[in-house]
Amino acid sequence: MKIRYNIANNKKIDYLRFGGITLLLIVFSILFVWIGVNQLALSALDFQREKNELAGYKDKIEQINQREAEQNKAVDLIKAKWGGKRTFLNQLIDSRLYPYIGKLDKLESLLPAGVFVKRIQLSVRSGDTVNVTIGAVSAQKLLQAYKVFLAHDLVISNETEAQGVFQAVISLTLN
Amino acid sequence: MVIDKYFIYYKQPRQYIYWGENYVDVYGMPGTEKKGMKKIKTFQSPSLTDISPEDFKSAVMELPRIDTGLILNSTPFIFNIFDFDKIPFQENLKKDLVEWRLKKVFPENLGEYEHQFPVMTRTRVLSILIKKNLKEKIETLFEENNIPLIGVANSTVESINSMSGMKKSCPDFFIEIDKSLTLLVFMEKGVPYYVRKFRAGQAEDLTAETIKTINFVKNSYAKIPRSCLIVADRSHTELDFQMVENQLANVQVGSLGVSDKEKILFTGK
Numbered sequence: 240m241k242i243r244y245n246i247a248n249n250k251k252i253d254y255l256r257f258g259g260i261t262l263l264l265i266v267f268s269i270l271f272v273w274i275g276v277n278q279l280a281l282s283a284l285d286f287q288r289e290k291n292e293l294a295g296y297k298d299k300i301e302q303i304n305q306r307e308a309e310q311n312k313a314v315d316l317i318k319a320k321w322g323g324k325r326t327f328l329n330q331l332i333d334s335r336l337y338p339y340i341g342k343l344d345k346l347e348s349l350l351p352a353g354v355f356v357k358r359i360q361l362s363v364r365s366g367d368t369v370n371v372t373i374g375a376v377s378a379q380k381l382l383q384a385y386k387v388f389l390a391h392d393l394v395i396s397n398e399t400e401a402q403g404v405f406q407a408v409i410s411l412t413l414n
Numbered sequence: 415m416v417i418d419k420y421f422i423y424y425k426q427p428r429q430y431i432y433w434g435e436n437y438v439d440v441y442g443m444p445g446t447e448k449k450g451m452k453k454i455k456t457f458q459s460p461s462l463t464d465i466s467p468e469d470f471k472s473a474v475m476e477l478p479r480i481d482t483g484l485i486l487n488s489t490p491f492i493f494n495i496f497d498f499d500k501i502p503f504q505e506n507l508k509k510d511l512v513e514w515r516l517k518k519v520f521p522e523n524l525g526e527y528e529h530q531f532p533v534m535t536r537t538r539v540l541s542i543l544i545k546k547n548l549k550e551k552i553e554t555l556f557e558e559n560n561i562p563l564i565g566v567a568n569s570t571v572e573s574i575n576s577m578s579g580m581k582k583s584c585p586d587f588f589i590e591i592d593k594s595l596t597l598l599v600f601m602e603k604g605v606p607y608y609v610r611k612f613r614a615g616q617a618e619d620l621t622a623e624t625i626k627t628i629n630f631v632k633n634s635y636a637k638i639p640r641s642c643l644i645v646a647d648r649s650h651t652e653l654d655f656q657m658v659e660n661q662l663a664n665v666q667v668g669s670l671g672v673s674d675k676e677k678i679l680f681t682g683k
Contacts, residue, residue: 241578241579242532242534242540242571242574242575244530244532244568245565245566245567246528246530246549246567247483247553247563247565247566249553249563250424250564250565251425251562252423252425253423253424257423260421
């Protein structure tokens, strides 16, 4: 604690000391502003550099996209050129692999006595579904066949009777 | 003003004059700072309160006309110490608060006094009053004799500043003696909390008043002063200091000795 007590009216300002302190303050202020401006300038430079890098990346991405589009176009051309042949070959492979005989064997094993196959439609495209027109000597036999086919996703499309033969158009899943 | 207090620095005087009750000490070169000053002249003179322009002229005739600081003894000063819960930072509010408190103990017209109230701690101020006409008289006397007076200070305030600089070795109180003028300043860690001024021509009177004041401080402030320092210029004071020290020892106050005012004011020791 120091008590500053001076009641003189003609106190003289120590201009040298006052000037020194003012100068010091000015120097510090300038230094502070300079550091601030410098930091801002550096930040602006960093920002510009990052912006340029970003622009470079954008160009690269555009180039990659363009190359991809060109390559896709080439692939499309190859697809267009070879597409028909590929479909045909795939169909051929599918047809060769479709188990016609197995399905017919299965259908035959399922048919009860007194029920016979009048018409059968097997198609590679329809997969496991088989469209069959069956005939039965009696309505009871037809119902017996239905019971057997129920386990094979039976769908009855049409039922008719002509000259004592009961006929039905059905579809089944055989796998 | 805050800027005035903390930012603007004032020139230090190149010579100091201590104007006592009946003598004058002049301090000057070789140092330019106050602490480097040496006593270069001493002479008998009436106090500045009573001096005539002619006497003043003859007293300062041989003094160099350089920037001068005047240290007055405490005769014309009135001291009060006030404690507040909180001291406002704004100068005008602070002034109102201190003057409101001062008016309760000092009924005279404050307009006639130069009033300053340096803040000592966050809650304590030292109110210092001196008659404006005396201050003007002093400044006129110096001006008329072409002595640039750039500082007017008080010996007690300067002594307090020196004591607070002593830190741990700071006494619990000090006795400032200038002829018959005696000041007792009680301090805690270098911060004054009670000041008393009285006149005592003899050592017996001085010790009696001092012991009375010690007891008052014990009762009113719940503090027990144990150490004291006597500040006096032995070459100008015919007082039995040994007797004062012995009497104080009887009330369990240890004297740290007699320090020359010159040392306290100009070396802080």
